[in-house]
Amino acid sequence: MIRSFGPAEFTFLVEAARWTVLLSLLAFIGGGVIGMVVALMRVSRNAMLRNIAAGWISVVQGTPVLIVLFLVFYGLPFLGLRFPPLVAAALGMTVYASAFLGDIWRGCIEAVPRQQWEAASSLALKPAQRMIYVVLPQAVRLAVPPTVGFMVQIVKNTSVASIIGFVELTRAGTLMNNVTFQPFWVFGSVALLYFAMCWPLSVMSQRLERRLHAGRRS
Amino acid sequence: MPVVVAEDVRKSFGSLTVLDGVSLSVSEGELIAVIGRSGSGKSTFLRCLNGLETPDSGQIIVAGHALAPGEEALRALRQDVGMVFQSYNLFPHLTVGKNIELAPRLVKKIGKAEAADIARSVLAEVGLAEKYDAFPEQLSGGQQQRVAIARSLAMRPKVMLFDEVTSALDPELTGEVLKVMEGLSRSGMTMLLVTHEMAFARKAASRVVYFHQGRIHEQGPPEEFFGAPKTPELQQFLGAVL
Ligand SMILES: Nc1ncnc2c1ncn2[C@@H]1O[C@H](COP(=O)(O)OP(=O)(O)O)[C@@H](O)[C@H]1O
Numbered sequence: 001m002i003r004s005f006g007p008a009e010f011t012f013l014v015e016a017a018r019w020t021v022l023l024s025l026l027a028f029i030g031g032g033v034i035g036m037v038v039a040l041m042r043v044s045r046n047a048m049l050r051n052i053a054a055g056w057i058s059v060v061q062g063t064p065v066l067i068v069l070f071l072v073f074y075g076l077p078f079l080g081l082r083f084p085p086l087v088a089a090a091l092g093m094t095v096y097a098s099a100f101l102g103d104i105w106r107g108c109i110e111a112v113p114r115q116q117w118e119a120a121s122s123l124a125l126k127p128a129q130r131m132i133y134v135v136l137p138q139a140v141r142l143a144v145p146p147t148v149g150f151m152v153q154i155v156k157n158t159s160v161a162s163i164i165g166f167v168e169l170t171r172a173g174t175l176m177n178n179v180t181f182q183p184f185w186v187f188g189s190v191a192l193l194y195f196a197m198c199w200p201l202s203v204m205s206q207r208l209e210r211r212l213h214a215g216r217r218s
Numbered sequence: 219m220p221v222v223v224a225e226d227v228r229k230s231f232g233s234l235t236v237l238d239g240v241s242l243s244v245s246e247g248e249l250i251a252v253i254g255r256s257g258s259g260k261s262t263f264l265r266c267l268n269g270l271e272t273p274d275s276g277q278i279i280v281a282g283h284a285l286a287p288g289e290e291a292l293r294a295l296r297q298d299v300g301m302v303f304q305s306y307n308l309f310p311h312l313t314v315g316k317n318i319e320l321a322p323r324l325v326k327k328i329g330k331a332e333a334a335d336i337a338r339s340v341l342a343e344v345g346l347a348e349k350y351d352a353f354p355e356q357l358s359g360g361q362q363q364r365v366a367i368a369r370s371l372a373m374r375p376k377v378m379l380f381d382e383v384t385s386a387l388d389p390e391l392t393g394e395v396l397k398v399m400e401g402l403s404r405s406g407m408t409m410l411l412v413t414h415e416m417a418f419a420r421k422a423a424s425r426v427v428y429f430h431q432g433r434i435h436e437q438g439p440p441e442e443f444f445g446a447p448k449t450p451e452l453q454q455f456l457g458a459v460l
């Protein structure tokens with residue numbers, strides 16, 4: 001029986017989009033926490049930590065997200081670790097986001113002028129104090145636009161989770177298309193919903209940027 | 219008992235020898251003006267004195283601290299040695315007051331109220347009491363540099379190092395910074411400053427030191443140093459800058 005694409009069908013997509021939001025949030029939180037560790041390791045004075053972080057960044061960045069996801073969902077069970085699709089997708093996306101955010105934030109930390117470190121050193125601050133009180137606050141300001149830009153990438157990339165059977169927005173779209181055969185309306189709606197999720201992020205980025213800048217002048 | 223002792227300090231960057239055996243002893247309350255061509259090693263020498271650069275060999279003792287590797291030893295030394303840079307290097311995300319209070323609070327564990335008192339008093343010393351709540355970018359270059367001096371003073375250092383602190387300033391703003399430094403010197407602070415301000419060196423320095431090719435080529439009290447330079451290199455240098 002062929003259903004036509006109406007309000008109920010659209011609602012189905014909206015409900016699936018909530019899973020996309022949840023997966024995005026999990027990926028951003030997990031990726032953010034590990035990404036912060038990766039960034040700090042990457043700029044550490046310990047060569048081993050630096051190399052581990054650099055290795056992590058290049059290996060993950062050089063691997064398609066889809067393959068990371070396959071590894072977690074199909075590969076880890078061979079090591080006795082079996083996850084439901086949502087958890088597997090969240091783990092895979094966390095790995096992916098950690099490498100990119102780690103690299104973005106490394107760049108922001110390194111973009112703070114060397115003279116700021118030297119001034120803080122000259123005031124006898126400890127290395128961790130230099131980082132926390134002098135460098136990171138300046139790096140955060142630089143990090144807002146690329147970070148929010150990357151959040152948009154995360155939202156869009158959650159669509160790969162559809163391949164391992166997790167019913168998020170893209171998967172819901174293909175399911176709906178199979179019963180309605182109205183790809184224009186179905187995928188048009190899917191695109192619209194992705195846009196509705198990403199657009200606020202862009203707006204937020206602009207606002208934040210303005211507010212951080214205004215904060216310095218107040 | 220000298221406050222700063224440097225003995226046969228050597229430093230190379232790769233194959234470039236920047237400090238080629240520098241020895242200098244500075245007594246309490248002295249103001250040493252360091253002059254010389256660009257690239258002669260003046261900044262590197264100053265940076266060795268507070269451990270921003272590590273000499274390859276030689277000995278450095280500042281305010282009773284022997285320069286030794288290791289964070290702990292360096293921090294002990296840096297608590298007694300203030301450094302002011304050509305580019306001010308104020309922390310742009312903090313107000314003037316917070317810039318000054320940061321190190322006393324974190325390093326000396328001084329309470330909030332007391333740190334604020336210190337900040338206000340050092341700001342008054344450099345004539346900027348009313349800028350406590352301003353952000354660095356709201357200040358002129360000369361004011362930023364005076365805040366940088368105040369920030370160093372808040373740690374109550376025994377020695378202050380100044381590396382071309384007026385070189386980035388418009389000529390009409392150098393006077394206010396030089397005046398602050400003169401006052402500091404008069405109040406007894408031991409100071410080493412790399413400078414191109416020959417008139418200031420002549421007027422305020424107790425000794426002038428000429429760096430040439432990584433060595434102290436000639437030094438002496440200002441009248442003698444400027445009035446009767448002995449070496450042809452210094453004569454030529456002074457001929458070019460005066
Ligand atoms: N970190 C560094 N790495 C490589 N070369 C350096 C470094 N710092 C200074 N130099 C070089 O050392 C020489 C002396 O520099 P510097 O001490 O800054 O001289 P000055 O302050 O007298 O102009 C210059 O040729 C400079 O390029």
Ligand SMILES: [Mg+2]
Pocket residue numbers: 260261262382412
């Ligand atoms: Mg210099």
